Amino acid sequence: MKARVTVTLKPGVLDPQGKAIEGALASLGFAGVASVRQGKVFEIEMAETDRAKAETALKAMGEKLLANTVIEKYEIAVDG
Amino acid sequence: MRHALADVTGTPALAVWHADSTLPKVDLVVLPGGFSYGDYLRSGAIAARAPIMRAVADHAAHGGLVLGVCNGFQILCEAGLLPGVLMRNASLRFVCREVKLRVDTAATRFTAHYARGQLIRTPVAHGDGNYRCDDGTLARLKGDDRIAFRYAEGTNPNGSLDDIAGIVNDKRNVLGLMPHPENLIEPLQGGIDGRALFESLAA
Numbered sequence: 001m002k003a004r005v006t007v008t009l010k011p012g013v014l015d016p017q018g019k020a021i022e023g024a025l026a027s028l029g030f031a032g033v034a035s036v037r038q039g040k041v042f043e044i045e046m047a048e049t050d051r052a053k054a055e056t057a058l059k060a061m062g063e064k065l066l067a068n069t070v071i072e073k074y075e076i077a078v079d080g
Numbered sequence: 081m082r083h084a085l086a087d088v089t090g091t092p093a094l095a096v097w098h099a100d101s102t103l104p105k106v107d108l109v110v111l112p113g114g115f116s117y118g119d120y121l122r123s124g125a126i127a128a129r130a131p132i133m134r135a136v137a138d139h140a141a142h143g144g145l146v147l148g149v150c151n152g153f154q155i156l157c158e159a160g161l162l163p164g165v166l167m168r169n170a171s172l173r174f175v176c177r178e179v180k181l182r183v184d185t186a187a188t189r190f191t192a193h194y195a196r197g198q199l200i201r202t203p204v205a206h207g208d209g210n211y212r213c214d215d216g217t218l219a220r221l222k223g224d225d226r227i228a229f230r231y232a233e234g235t236n237p238n239g240s241l242d243d244i245a246g247i248v249n250d251k252r253n254v255l256g257l258m259p260h261p262e263n264l265i266e267p268l269q270g271g272i273d274g275r276a277l278f279e280s281l282a283a
Contacts, residue, residue: 013212014239016172065129068122068158070165071212 001046001054002079007067008039042066054078081112081149084262088278098130108145108281109136111152113205113260123166123208124154133159145189145281146254150206153246153256162249162256163221164213170239174207181245181259182232185225188248190255192283193276199232200273202259209238209258211247221247229257 009015018037025033044061048054055078062074085093094104098116103109116127127133133155140146140161148156156162169175181202183194194200213221218241221227229246236243238258246257261274 014167014170014210016170017168020172065121065125068125068165070157070214071167 001048001051003044003046003054003058004077004079005042005044005058005062005066006039006075006077007042007062007072008074009037010071010073013071040066051078081110081262084265084274084278085110088265088275089282096132098127098132101131101135103132103135103139106139106144108147109139111136111146111148111155112262113150113152116151116155119208122154122158124151124156124158127151128155128158137161140249140251140254143251143253147190147281148254148256149260149262150204150209150258153258154208156254156256161254162247163217164211164247166208166258167210167212168208169206169210169237174205175209175237176203176205177237178203179235179237179245179259180232181229184227184230185248187225188228188252188255188280190248190277190280191228193280200276201264201271202261202274203263204237204259206238206258209240211238211240211244211258213241218242224250226250226252228255229259 015037021038022033022036046054048057055076058076063069067074082093096103116124120126136146154166157165178201181200183191183198186192186194186196226248227244228248230243231245245259246255248255261277263269264271264274266272
């Protein structure tokens with residue numbers, strides 16, 4: 001089973017890296033970019049074949065390691 | 081760090097391996113600075129989940145002393161032994177310089193040999209020292225006198241909330257701070273302002 005866990009900053013958390021990227025886009029001539037916030041994507045291949053079990057495991061991965069739930073949230077997408 | 085501990089307490093420090101599951105019988109556990117796991121995922125995130133951390137948490141739960149400096153502070157926050165999180169410096173730069181700290185509470189085992197309000201010098205060297213927590217946590221930290229050190233005289237190197245440089249837990253036996261007191265304990269290092277932290281612990 002292939003899955004993707006996307007980790008992003010919770011709204012309101014300061015993101016200076018996102019701001020720096022926003023500035024770089026502007027320098028490159030991309031007008032009208034209102035904001036950029038940077039996140040992370042984890043591509044995970046699992047032996048588990050049961051979708052529900054995979055999602056449960058992935059949620060636990062998000063909670064326990066992949067996201068720092070003080071400042072980040074995560075979304076799970078299971079392929080197939 | 082091992083030199084500072086041995087020099088001030090007169091007792092050599094024992095090195096403990098991250099993959100061990102038990103601690104030797106000690107009064108103080110120190111998580112020093114560094115770049116554990118290359119700061120992969122998040123600074124201190126993977127080290128916080130190392131096998132030895134269960135023993136460190138037990139040690140803290142039973143009232144044992146824990147000191148986390150720099151990466152050690154990051155690990156303590158990731159491990160949930162201290163609240164909040166250390167984020168990327170607001171300037172996005174790694175900052176390596178001396179700062180001024182104000183000791184904002186002398187009511188801890190770590191700061192008893194300082195006076196409340198005392199200004200000291202310490203070096204910092206970090207890229208992810210921007211302490212952040214939610215409003216409730218900040219109110220609790222302030223209300224319970226748990227902010228141990230703040231950056232003073234405009235020397236905050238990372239944009240941390242309320243100029244917080246170091247905090248203790250609710251039981252006041254766990255201290256995390258971003259600056260490096262162990263690098264200012266003898267004249268050869270250019271000052272001894274950090275010495276009193278270790279003297280407080282040794283007392």
